[in-house]
Amino acid sequence: MNNTVRFNNSRTLEGKYIVITGATSGIGYAAAKALVLRGAKLGIVARSRSKAAELSAELGKMTNGEAQVDCFIADMSSQQDIRRAAAEILNRVPRIDRLINNAGTMFVKKKLSEDGLEMTWAVNHLGPFLLTSLLLDRLIASGDARIITTSSHGHKMARRGIDFNDMNGDRLYSGLKALLGGANLRYGQSKLANILFTAELARRLNGTGVTAHCFDPGLVATNFNQDNGGLARLTMACMKPFSRTPEQGAQTLVWLAESSELLLKSGGYYADMKLQTPSNAARDEAGASRLWQVSEEQTGLLAGPGLRRIQ
Template sequence: MNQLRTRQMVGKTVLVTGATGGIGKATAVGLAKMGAHVAITGRDAGRLGEAAREIRAAGGGPVDTFLADMSSQAEVRRLAGEVLGKYPRLDVLVNNVGGYWDSRHLTADGLERTFAVNYLAPFLLTNLLLERLKASAPARVVTVSSNVQAVGRIDFDDLQGEQKYSGSRAYNQSKFANILFSYELARRLQGSGVTANTLHPGVVNTGFGAGDPGTIQRIFVPFVRPLMKTPAKGAATSIHVASAPELEQVTGRFFANGRVRRSSAQSYDIAVAIRFWQVSAGLVGLPAST
């Protein structure tokens, strides 16, 4: 990578959620090395501070931290307020936060945790920061999804697994939801100078799902761990979509391995996306027309 390419984010402010480890931290490191002023979020103060020190050491520039439990809508709103109060401009938002829980947990808002953290948190945060992103255009919203979007479906009759819960089904639905959200956001932002794209980072060797692992995490993952991507390689597509000059006007796309890919057929259903946006807005207390 040439010197110009490595410093192409100088003067840009980037917020990466869920960046105390794994893909999020590696994304922040990569963008910091390009000269970006990086801000990260995390729910553990100790890990947040340690991650900031590592990112600062790797990138050499300023790194800001925001403590927030993204499962709580009140904390997402507080986070948005702090970000808006601190930064007169925001060039890139990377919605990286996510998790896997094999058993059903409820958040402080009474919502199923997988749905709340992986989908509703980025939906709410993005909408709360949208006017600042528009004012900073050209700007980008990058949302981390997964290839499991291909088997995910939106069950409007049981969005939060109250009738029948499966950790994998909840996770697959949340990642499909990220795709629908990103595409609908891109449609709503046409002409604004703000792009919205989503991506599959690959199968990455992190502590993902360790807090409440399913059968796959407990039995299968240890055998394939040597074949998984490192967090740095897993972050490569996030970094590319967040920074590549040639993508400044590319929007409403799904990326994998740094290239545009087709997502599942249902993800292009505009009627489903609009209905889901309206339901989501109701769940986070935003106007459906937002």
Template sequence: MVKGLRGGGQISDLSGKVVLLTGATRGIGRKAAHGIAPTGATIVVVGRDKERVDMLISELEQIEGCGPVHGEICDLLVQKEIRSLADRFNNQFDRLDVLINNAGAIFTKKITTVDGFERTWALNHNAYFLLTSLLKDKLLTTPDSRVISTASDAHVPGRMGWDDLQYERRGNRNGWSSYCQSKLANILFTKELAKKLEGTSVTANCIHPGFVNTGFSRNNGIIGRLLMALTWPVQRNSTKGAETIVWLAISDKARQHNGDYLYNCKLGRLTKAAKNEEDAARLWLLSEEMTGTSGVW
């Protein structure tokens, strides 16, 4: 039995269960992997750099009670790579108990991906949607499986620019606007996913980790690093930032949530835009087109 979880509930031995986690090599994802490891679950950690993935595996293997850890290399900005990650996973594992869509970033400089999408949208939304869709059958055939997505309170100023989701015409305030839109999309995605999964035993929830001291924004040169350094006093550490993900992944009490947005293991506040069911359905259809997954759901 693992003790000391905020949010409460009993954590059972999760040996034999399988958890797949993206963005595992740094920040919130890394600490989520640390938090899940003592349950004995098989953890599949996804990263884009083999050295960082191998380093994480060695770290996790030193944690008492840690089960098997598998590393997967995937650049989530590239849909072809996500498809081959899903193929490898589907061939190797016969179950998926917890899928954690966590990898994400803000980009101050606009770059279009090989698939033709603005990269914040590609990484923070399309990758969550595509990976979840490709793992749908595994989730459905695993009893009581869970999907957890890392969203953010940055959804508050977020607006869905339906005729310009890729920021080809709108001003993007150094990447902040598209970041906020993508985090709003994470919540709409979760709400519609929970709806699609009604009548099954799969639950889907998303979280706000707080403002966390991680590698976030440090990919944006000196200004990005400076911003994170200057705001350090109001940031929480990544163990704290990962707490709600860990709780949703391993606590029996967390099963009461479905289609919810959580912060500190409790219901978080949502804007009107994040509760808009029509927008959630509209986003779903567009996401199917953007990821070539029409007919999967």
């Protein structure tokens, strides 16, 4: 990877409509700038109205007012928010060419979402799962759409796969496991879930023209982990000299969004613009299928009236 990444401004995404989460900071922010410079229209899904408005204004300024940027407000830990934002997107956006699930976080101390689910899992896996499911019909109707999810090399921490007997991380966040870095393992499980979800989604989408991809951005200097107190901030600061810039971290994401489909493998896990082999746990088809079922239960997709179940 080059140390200096300059996104070129070739209009490879002219007129494409891209829904992106986590664009108000870090990798997503760098990606949003690169995507509009390539001619994409953006639908930003953000939890902060003011940050979304600031980003929208900045993207407008950068393109002399040419960029079309729509803002949708949702905290990705809230299933109600996601359902509301998805309904608004479906109402306002007739065609979606790319969905980029990039928002992500890590909770060092255990916290439950308003739906009673552990927060790292809720934001990093269930949020993308629900948003994708709700937008899927529109993606399929749009033709050769793509779903891109930001995973991490950190998925390798979850060597034993997803612990389906501890879906709310009770064991990881208590006792010795907590002291030994249970929160990191929880993050690893959520990033493993991104890969398993992508692989299972690709299998289910086979023949629809829509493809699914995920990637590892590398170690990137962003605001990641900054809310987790002094020690986490210190760790991130120590790693900064070895980290990539957000622009470098966004490079594979942008490449996945703009490259010819002939270069890409649906279900693939990428890093540095190359197909990679993820961990053994990430290649477990039975695990991916079970994760899908559990995720449907955790998001109420089976129970909700009018919600399409992906077969």
